[in-house]
Amino acid sequence: MMQKPMYFDYAATTPVDERVAEAMIGCLTRDGNFGNPASRSHLIGWQAEEAVEIARGDVAKLIGCDTREIVWTSGATESNNLAIKGALEALLQNEEQASSTVTHHVVPHHTVPHIVTSAIEHKAVLDTCAELQRRGCEVTYLTPPADGVIRAAQVAEAMRPQTRLVSIMHVNNEIGVINEIAGIGKNCRDSGVLFHVDAAQSAGKVEIDVASMCIDLLSISAHKMYGPKGIGALYVRRSPDVNIAAQIHGGGHERGMRSGTLPTHQIVGLGKAAAIAKQEMVAESKQLLALRDLFLSQLQQLTCWQLNGSKEQRVPGNLNISFADVEGETLLMSLRDIALSTGSACTSASLEPSYVLSAIGVPSELAHSSLRISLGRYTTETEVKMAADKITAAVTSLRKSPPVRYA
Incomplete structure (x- = not known):
């Protein structure tokens, strides 16, 4: 199974x-x-x-x-x-x-x-x-x-x-x-x-x-x-x-x-x-913030990636990250044991780069190489470390292949 x-x-x-x-x-x-x-x-x-x-x-x-x-x-x-x-x-x-x-x-x-x-x-x-x-x-x-x-x-x-x-x-x-x-x-x-x-x-x-x-x-x-x-x-x-x-x-x-x-x-x-949510929101936000920061720290061994959007003025559970020289859908296919997305679920069938990322000036190639990584109530520290390690390994491996270019 x-x-x-x-x-x-x-x-x-x-x-x-x-x-x-x-x-x-x-x-x-x-x-x-x-x-x-x-x-x-x-x-x-x-x-x-x-x-x-x-x-x-x-x-x-x-x-x-x-x-x-x-x-x-x-x-x-x-x-x-x-x-x-x-x-x-x-x-x-x-x-x-x-x-x-x-x-x-x-x-x-x-x-x-x-x-x-x-x-x-x-x-x-x-x-x-x-x-x-x-x-x-x-x-x-x-x-x-x-x-x-x-x-x-x-x-x-x-x-x-x-x-x-x-x-x-x-x-x-x-x-x-x-x-x-x-x-x-x-x-x-x-x-x-x-x-x-x-x-x-x-x-x-x-x-x-x-x-x-x-x-x-x-x-x-x-x-x-x-x-x-x-x-x-x-x-x-x-x-x-x-x-x-x-x-x-x-x-x-x-x-x-x-x-x-x-x-x-x-x-x-x-x-x-x-x-x-009313009762547990404050404690949950602190927990998610700690997990988010742990995830970002685990990515530090990678180069050429960027967090899209303000780091300070954002909810703690949502990260949108672009990885240079890889293609988002190919990266997703390499991460079958992690459920995440390249953007909104309502536009996941589109082959166009995210209209949100395009609107804030993210270049097409980087927009195509972005992942939305969102954490929640049941995310564990162990999962965060494992996911970061798997993403790091997948990006490193894909970068050894010729990069995908977009017009």
């Missing part, structure tokens, strides 16, 4: 924590809490609804918001779509009603809405913005400097009177850098512009306080924080309310923002994952 690879791809997905799995199992069987939370005419439905609301509270505590500001979704991709499309459509509807001169969903030619985002966002944001461009919106895609960090001043400079929404991720999924979210949020709040944050890679890993960071909309994914796949959440600020136009209709669930029967077991799983 083939030995299971050492896992260094936590940025792609995390295993479900055993405590989370146990809580979910309790919501699956006939003897468990399997009811429909919308069935409010009997005890089984009431118990399911109570479990859902407890989970909602746990997610709210993780990001510092009111329980009523959490909307369940199928994951960060849906949350991003609901936030960006839903908020913009609601704004346009309000403007159209105020002017009473424009047909529904048609952008007035004199007030074309403008969105600010970055060129290194996840595809769930980039593709959503591209769709809104197709519908008539204008979008500015900010290019970060070499350290990969989007700063508040850069966003402020890009905003216009027509800017309706800014969408900037908290932590980049490929290079792990942390953007200046609090500063961006303050600028947006002062300008009356909605601010959406994709927090798929930061929730449960770094502290988030949506109030102090002036965030209006924030996307969360369970499977990036040791919860199950297929469930996520969107924070939608209240007081004053941020209006969202529903993208899925059929029953008016989640205060009319997202219809569909709530999956009790998945929601309970996300809630449990959030509660664990």
